Amino acid sequence: MKNGKVTQFAAPAAVVGIIMLLVIPLPAPLLDLLIAVNIMGAMLVLLTTMYIKKSLDFSIFPALVLVMTLFRLGLNVASTRLVLRDGYAGEVINAFGHIIVGGSIVIGLVIFLILVVIQFVVITNGAGRAAEVGARFTLDAMPGKQMAIDADLNAGAIDDDEARRRRAEVASEADFYGAMDGSAKFVKGDAIAGIITTVINLVGGFVIGMVQLGMSAGEAIETYSLLTVGDGLVTQIPALLMSVATGLVVTRATSDSDMGTMATSQLAQSRTALMIAGGAAVVLALVPGIPKIPFILVGAALLLLAQRIKAKETEVADAETATETAAALQPVAETPEALIEQMRVHALEVLLAPDLVDMVGGSADQDLLGRVRALRRKTALEMGYVLPPVRTRDSVDLPAGTYAIRLSGVEVARGTAPRGRVLALGEGLEGLPGSTVVEPVFGLPGKWIPTELRHSAEMAGATVVDRVSVLITHLSSVASTHADRLLGREDVRVLVEGLKQTNPSVVEELVPAVLSLGEVQRVLQGLLAEQVPILDLGRILEALTLRAKVSTDAEGLVEAARQAVADVIVDRQREGGVLRVLTLEPATEQLLLESLRPGEGGTQISLAPDRVEGLLASLRAQVETLEATGRQAVLVCSPAIRPALRRVAGLAVPRLPVLSYTEVTGTSLTIETVGAVGVGQAIAA
Template structure:
């Protein structure tokens, strides 16, 4: 706690002290201490910038640039006051002026100018340009990154806390690069100020030595000019370190490790490159007049390093081959248990082409299994069912880059996820390379572009989605569409036992006294077919208990359960406090009620095919208009015909909800009628 309090007040006190440097004279000994602090702190900042894994780990760096720029300017003012006033500015500046440059004014000026050129022309300009481009690209990519986070949240790949943290990181990244763009201007201005201050000190010292102190021109130059050059070197070296730190931070493009580790691993990844470079160094040693020892030493070191990398690669290849050889050599005795396991039909499985097996890994683009687990968690919270474990295996029968999703051994969806590519979604993708495709869930236009063009695609305004996200989003949609098939008898038993722990009387009264477990399963499946969550099982079982005393007709049981859920049915479709509904013209609704007939699979509507086609066409048109406006609609009808009408509407648009009037009014929200369908023409509301 004490350390935190000290750190809290250290920086404000330090800034106030820097301001005092501009107006309060310092003794030479104190100036020596502050100069050493400046050099050491600049070195610490440089090393810290090398060891951070990503720029945001050093988010305070733009502020440090401003503080240390002001610190150096304060030291310049203090040293100038001592040089011109006393002809002595401490031992550090004196050492730089005499020992470091050998007491030669020409050598000192040359070294000073070289440092200024390196800092101002090379490092500062380059770092400033990178910071400017990074800030612009980061700001342009923000909408795409935010949309990708929303897509991952909606598909269940991440939870709300993770989405909130990722949004904060995106915002912090944009703020950081914007601050670095401005911070680089401080470094550039510091270099210019150093040149101006040095020139002023040279002229002022020469004038003071000759006019006020009566020195000769040679004495004035020897005394004041060397101190001025030493002062310039003392301030330019920390400025150069800070400029290098700026360049390192804004050019970091990897978060896999610190700069030293990443450089060592990447520079030694190619054995051929080291061998060729070593051979070239040895060849240069053979040229006449060339020094033999340096070239031979460097070339020999590179050749030895290349040989060691080759030996290491062979050892790793041999170690990887040993398990495969052992597996081939082992006899494959197929036991009955193994055959039964191979024969078993899995409830939910993903088949991957051989080139997609890399999706099952630990990298950021290879976390398929982890994201499937997150999807199961989200589906449980959304629909109230426990998705069975997803079996993932490869299949040599699939075309390259293809995946298949199966439910109970039957293919329900297929898509592509080419290796080394990401899916760019948007309307303006002509400038991006790749084959035009349609996103498998929403049918959005897109292109599979090379992964290295991800940043360019985001800048162009496209939403970029990685391969795993595409597959998991597709799987999520398929799970919701086939939730009824995924709910097995054993799953219903587990769910019922869960209700029994908190509400035993309801379960004991219903199962098996009134309904069997199979009949309860059929009711729950009927709800899931219409995307009705079954999380509130206690309320559903209470409604089934009352209805089952009158009739065990499955359709009546489903409607009783829907009635018990009440407002929860319409709530997902309420937008901006209003529920937009399509209704049937009263004459048409009366005719449909008269043509309602019972059947083995529930009630059926006997409608003339031509009239039915007209009704379905009008519904499709009305839904299309609503989607064009970015709004959803539901179809409302009388409770008597709702189940049969829902089965007919599914032929035109399976995703159009069909609610009864009682379910619509139970929502307790404003109802906006957006269209009336009469079977002949739609009447706009």
């Protein structure tokens, strides 16, 4: 039989065997073997919990607690049967009853009661409370963690597969802590059962010895009570190990190393603390009546460790100083090529304060350059154009913890990402240190908290975002908002040449016979300005070919291209098969049609300022009402006024999509009208 088959049937067979322990008498040698298996199995579980890096690495633990508890109870029943029937329950129990406790019933009972108090009062209650709190806070933090995953996905930091894996991990974590909350009750019940079983065995053995076997009281106590105490110790020791393992699992924070490595590195991170502790131990040794050798040995060990840490810190500091000196002594090349490179204006640039340079070259998910590459890939796959290379450099002109985003050499956004801190978003941040800030993209309130408090913030229900993700999300928002400015003439040439490889007839018929490359660029920029993907470039150029034969007006070309990819535009705005729309009141729409005037930048709406303000106020009120209920909608109007209305609506709600009736009709989506925008009502209000 293959190993897979053996492991498949091993667990069910073990559970069935445990059930059989409750009803079938066991010979003493077999009981000795099973007791040894029980003790060492509990020891193995405890050691395993010390070497896991996160709780989910031991996801079978809740079920294992139940099985091990049932195993101990089965052994307890089997040993009780042998003790009361034969006055002998194997060498292991005999050793615990006579050798370990010295054959004294008083010592045995005292040790047994101490173990019970440690397990039941201290460890079991604490582990149960930690499991309960962990389960509650894990469930409360699930929405925030899902939002953080969505933010990383939208920023291009992770792909769809990684997002699915993280969502599954969040769900598994919630299930695990929920199961741990229940398994902690098994551990507590096991402690109570051990106490009751021992009391029953003491009374039962005393009665059997005196009534059935005619022993004296002293003989009955010596024969049965010591065996009962030994049985209780044999049961309580593995139960105590499992209780400690439960406490370690529910209090284990996610980390990159095992518990021993973390404890050693963190306890030895402060040289001052070690020196104070060592000095205190030496001072205690000088107090009259205090044994000197133990405290002197401990103090000397702590002081020696502090000196080793000082030497290591000095070595690291010297190495850093030597590196910085060597870099400073290197001559700076003032070649014309270097100066030209410094003079060149980059399309997209990220400036970092000197203390933020560590964001470059970090771990795989914390490397700024790697995240930028992922953002460029995401933009190309979603929007159809390649984001220009992002130049990243430091700037001494920026305040500490600050970054700036430049577009064509002009700063368009600025934010903060303090070193050694993470951004906590959401409610319930009052108990966290730091002043309240506003997240730059979504406008959410938050606090920059020390990295060490990340777990506490997550337990409080906050969404915690690392500073690289904050910067990348901000950069993604800037790139999306200014996508039309980032699409250069050379980028359009590359896109057209790429399409020519697969669809040459479309390109040859349009460029340069009908439209120039610059005119195509202008159309594509118009689409990107309204967040319309240009992935299906073939359909867009086909529509431009037909429209250009009638007119080469830029606005008309953009509308023709939009009509060609209308299904894509509508699909991006739907929510679960439903497209929620805001419409114009008939009188308002007629008024806008009559007010259209041609202009250099396209058609314009020529209305009195108070009427324009009334229209924007009505639109803003409708959008705010929808956002208060967690819904989003698009504004729909007639094709003739769509371009002009979009420019006006952008003054009040910049991110509101404006679609025409022809773009919406012909789709299989359910259209739900959620409001009407008017001019007259707003003026009256």
